[in-house]
Amino acid sequence: MQKKSILRVIILVLISALLLSMAACGKTGDDKSQETSDKSQETSDTSQAEIQEPASFGWTKTLSLAETGVVKETAPALTGDASQLKIGVILVGDETEGYTKAHIDGIKDAADELGLSESQIIWKYSVAENEDVVTAADQLYAEGCRLIISNSYGHQEYMLEAATKHSDAHFIALTGDNAAANVAANVVSNFSNAFTDVYESRYVSGVVAGLKLKALVDDGTLTKEKLPDSFDADGNIKIGYVGAFNYAEVMSGFTAFFLGIKSVVSNVSMEVYYTSSWFDFDKEKSAAETFINRGCVIIGQHADSAGAPTAVETAYDAGKLVFSVGYNVSMLDAAEDAALTSATNVWGVYYKYAFATFINGGDIAVNWSAGYNDGAVEITELGASCAEGTAAYVEDIINQIKAGTLHVFDTSKFTYKGKNLTWAYATDSDGNYVYDMNNVIADGYYHESHVQSAPAFNILIDGISELNTPGN
């Protein structure tokens, strides 16, 4: 009898604890979601001119361009001995994923060019973004690697931990953004981040899509009368974009893509759907299908699978007027007819720089990012569906980017809430996801990848809207 009542008491306590915790969670949850929606508000309000006066940070109203923290260099000539070098590589996927494959190819190219043998590179595939990174780094270090690289954003904190453990090896967290702060605070000195100026090739891939739209409009295929679904209420041609997350890397990418299209066809609008995953074939496919049903004519992507191009190809074969612009790798295998091109990073340029610098005993830049000028970005082979004259037009655009006469984020070419931006911060000093220092607008354009290598542009400009917030 007594035992029974004890059991009852325990159950009662557990249930009340459940209810309490649910209530507590619910409450905090609400607060939090409130906060996040505030946050996303702030993120979209990044034209801080409206929300935060620079004076509140102790700045004078005339904002000079922040000092650049990003190095753009190509590989130095080899002067050191490379025979003893061992390089460890921690990859988030394997060669079956476009993003990781691009890194593998880049590393192999760089190693070939520098005469490194296959045995000098030790690989760790499919390493999740958790403490396994530290385990992998420890193993690589024990096997003699003194240059250790990881390729995913979520690896960086664990790479930092490994870097503090093994101070005589150099660690590079690609696409990361925490090296500069930790180096400045003397937490580590053997830690770097790197990225490419991929917004340049995204812009160019947008130009390719824009030329296609222009050709369709010019030959009378794409008109409001024939395809009313493909135009929004304001008469803009609809574009869809499958993004992974709503953070700067993706936002910077789709803005550049959109501006590329807009440079050719002015009446366009774009919707973005976030999949909350870098690689999810089914979600990317169904997001693309949603866009196709909404009448979108171009589907861009910043997610790593061929899900979107596959959906586009199916729709194209069924007679829909829709084309795909991919990322990382050519999508012509997945969408032979509907793929126009893909924006890609040429990681080999960075890897060659990092390997050669390391072999020479030099310091690998804390932040590195380069674009067309150094051959670090490009677009893939143009598909058969591309408009006539695309190749020549694109070459001209690339030359303008190289010459510095064309800037992707030219502030006269886009507006935020109806106004042209005159200044924008690009650094978050206190970790609350709101940029609060380092202005990067000067000379009439937003200087992307200027303070740090990872993209910083996170302003939702006019003409682009979000279909969802990620995480759902």
Added chain:
Amino acid sequence: MENKIKKRREPLIHISKRISVAAWKAWLIRLGAFLGALTFIALFVYLIFGINPSDLYSTMFKGAFVGKNYLIPTLKAAAKLLCIAVALAPAFKMRFWNIGAEGQMLAGAMAAAFVMREYSAMPNWLLLLVMCLFSIIAGGIWGLIPAVFKAKFGTNETLFTLMMNYIAAKIVDYFYNIWRGAKSALGLINGNVLQKDIYEKGYLRYFWSGKNDSVWYKSEDTWYIIIIGIIAILMYVYLKKTKQGYEIAVVGDSQNTARYAGISVNKVIIRTMIISGAICGLCGFMTVSFQSHSISSEIAGGYGFTAIIVAWMSRMNTLAMAGVSVLVIALENGSQAVANAYSTSTGFPSSTASIIVSVFLMFIIGSEFFINYKINFRHISAKEVA
């Protein structure tokens, strides 16, 4: 009549249940299955990727056991798997098919991560204590809910516990996405060295100033493995030596017998599931505080399901589970080591690693069939020939 019977043909093969099997015979069958799996995989990998079997197995062995950088990760992962399998043992013994260990562990991990992040101002010893307590309660609740429904309404516990996994995973996703903010990954909780006041709060290693993992008793890994080992031993004693353990066995064998003996079946079901869930919850706490220092819906890593196979293969013997867990993880880590070493030269993808593990498990589980059943071939009698 006689003629008719004679004409009826006996099938070429027929299967009959063995009444009993000698232990040596059972182990011989298992050994045979193990060697069969080794041969099959060697052949498969050799024919498709051209990796010769001795290289394959030496790489696997090294990748799982040789050197502390490989042995410790194997033991850590095996400990996690063992802990969940141990948690399943009492439920399975009671024939309550709890396939919700994944969710129970996630619930515990979520509670720990929540306390760790939201109450980081507490002194660390208190924080750890509260994290631990909340994890156990959360895991216990996650086990209690399906048990109550089973006891009161006779719901199907397999489906119920399975669905509870998804609920837990979605709750974790929800918080993950909020906490992640504008980044693409959450990363470490309290892991920013630049925020000195909360840095490493809720980490076991914060306990020792000047964290020095090279001293064995300061290492989080040591405690992770030791505590889980102790849990396995306690569970062994609980199931074999205590009255409650006996009650579980009786309920598992026959609920009617249990009732006849005056055992309250509902009470046993509920109590046992609280214990089962609470141990999963504790595993969640230890994984957050001693290992990942973060949370995601992947934190259980599918071990909630793998543990079912481990528990089954060990026949609910929690000490045997330790061995089986090490075997399963060694296969996993060993196969991944093969992928790391040979992917670039032979195209051996890391997904093949899962095939290797699965083939092994299939052979070993399949061998249980041959232990329990006998295959009889038709005896060709003289009459038939005539």
